[in-house]
Amino acid sequence: MSLLNDRLDALRGPTPAKGHDARTLAALTTNPGCNRRALLDAAGVDKDAIAVHLGKPRPLAESSIALRSGAIFEQQVKADGCAELLRLLRDVLDLPLPEAAHTDLAAVGSQDASLQVRHTYTRHAVLEAARSTDSTRTLLDHPILQLTVAGHPVYLEPDVVAFQIGGVFRIIEIKSFAVVDGQASPAKVAAAVTQAAAYVLALRELLESEGIDGDRVSHDVILITPRNFSRRPTASIVDARKKIAALTRQLDRLTRVEPLLDTLPPHTTFDLALDQDKRPTRDPKELTAALQAATTRYTPACRHFCDLAYVCRGEARDEGLIDVLGSDIRDDLGGVDNIGTALRLADSTRAPAADQADLAAALRHAHAVRTQLRESA
Numbered sequence: 001m002s003l004l005n006d007r008l009d010a011l012r013g014p015t016p017a018k019g020h021d022a023r024t025l026a027a028l029t030t031n032p033g034c035n036r037r038a039l040l041d042a043a044g045v046d047k048d049a050i051a052v053h054l055g056k057p058r059p060l061a062e063s064s065i066a067l068r069s070g071a072i073f074e075q076q077v078k079a080d081g082c083a084e085l086l087r088l089l090r091d092v093l094d095l096p097l098p099e100a101a102h103t104d105l106a107a108v109g110s111q112d113a114s115l116q117v118r119h120t121y122t123r124h125a126v127l128e129a130a131r132s133t134d135s136t137r138t139l140l141d142h143p144i145l146q147l148t149v150a151g152h153p154v155y156l157e158p159d160v161v162a163f164q165i166g167g168v169f170r171i172i173e174i175k176s177f178a179v180v181d182g183q184a185s186p187a188k189v190a191a192a193v194t195q196a197a198a199y200v201l202a203l204r205e206l207l208e209s210e211g212i213d214g215d216r217v218s219h220d221v222i223l224i225t226p227r228n229f230s231r232r233p234t235a236s237i238v239d240a241r242k243k244i245a246a247l248t249r250q251l252d253r254l255t256r257v258e259p260l261l262d263t264l265p266p267h268t269t270f271d272l273a274l275d276q277d278k279r280p281t282r283d284p285k286e287l288t289a290a291l292q293a294a295t296t297r298y299t300p301a302c303r304h305f306c307d308l309a310y311v312c313r314g315e316a317r318d319e320g321l322i323d324v325l326g327s328d329i330r331d332d333l334g335g336v337d338n339i340g341t342a343l344r345l346a347d348s349t350r351a352p353a354a355d356q357a358d359l360a361a362a363l364r365h366a367h368a369v370r371t372q373l374r375e376s377a
């Protein structure tokens with residue numbers, strides 16, 4: 001492991017490894033075929049700093065208005081010792097919660113409220129609840145969990161509450177996107193459930209480290225969201241098994257990056273060569289060449305979860321890759337991976353291969369219709 005760590009340290013350079021949070025862990029499952037991201041994440045490289053240095057930063061993923069609205073909704077749900085949350089759990093989900101001990105781990109009774117101290121308190125509270133034989137229900141507000149990522153422990157700071165019912169822990173995720181007529185954006189639900197999956201794994205790791213069965217953490221997570229266009233919260237139970245399995249696979253992959261490291265030229269590094277004022281001095285061309293040594297799998301969805309999206313999109317456009325047009329078009333043009341090739345098949349300046357005959361006929365037809373429409377306009 002230390003040899004692997006040395007290789008990853010060399011890839012990153014002397015800056016400290018950038019930690020993960022539940023969002024970055026969730027992003028791991030979104031483009032599992034991307035080797036560049038797997039390498040950068042395993043080495044803890046600051047992808048945002050690279051994108052900024054190359055002049056292609058990703059715009060803020062969430063507006064400050066959206067962030068504020070999310071914080072207000074969370075406060076509302078957790079007000080008065082999580083009174084609204086308890087009402088939902090009792091009434092909407094029919095969960096038996098006659099009494100609940102609410103513990104806010106943001107106020108740990110210590111001057112030192114660092115993540116490490118809050119994690120120690122969280123650990124103590126979780127283990128106490130797990131070993132307890134009485135029927136007291138436990139709501140843990142602002143817990144700090146820890147998960148091993150690429151051999152290193154990382155802190156996760158859920159905006160959720162873990163609680164115990166009948167000896168089982170559950171993860172609650174509070175999100176401010178609306179559920180209208182029982183329907184929510186599938187992409188937003190998937191992202192929220194994947195985040196919750198990271199918390200499930202971290203809580204299981206905590207219990208298992210003390211010889212307690214990790215299955216005492218339920219794979220069903222509870223999503224709290226506003227109902228319709230009101231601020232009134234509603235709760236739903238979501239089966240997170242697929243997301244937990246996908247995240248487990250990706251975390252396992254991060255510890256098996258040697259084959260990917262072996263594909264890089266010797267001495268490849270993504271070091272930004274910071275000067276005394278912490279300004280990057282690395283030649284952008286050299287850095288770009290280092291990045292291009294690691295293969296990518298750009299899709300338009302990368303813009304929602306990866307700081308390098310605009311860097312990779314620029315490369316994919318320069319290479320004319322079909323991937324920049326989205327997965328629907330990529331699937332429609334199966335077997336053709338370059339926009340230039342598709343255009344030449346469409347205008348008959350390129351002869352199709354034997355397995356491209358049907359596709360070429362469809363492209364020629366589309367091209368003829370488009371030409372007719374342009375001429376008649």
Ligand code: SF4
Nearest residue numbers: 034298302306309312
């Ligand atoms: S933006 Fe680039 S590095 Fe990030 S996941 Fe997509 S292809 Fe990979």
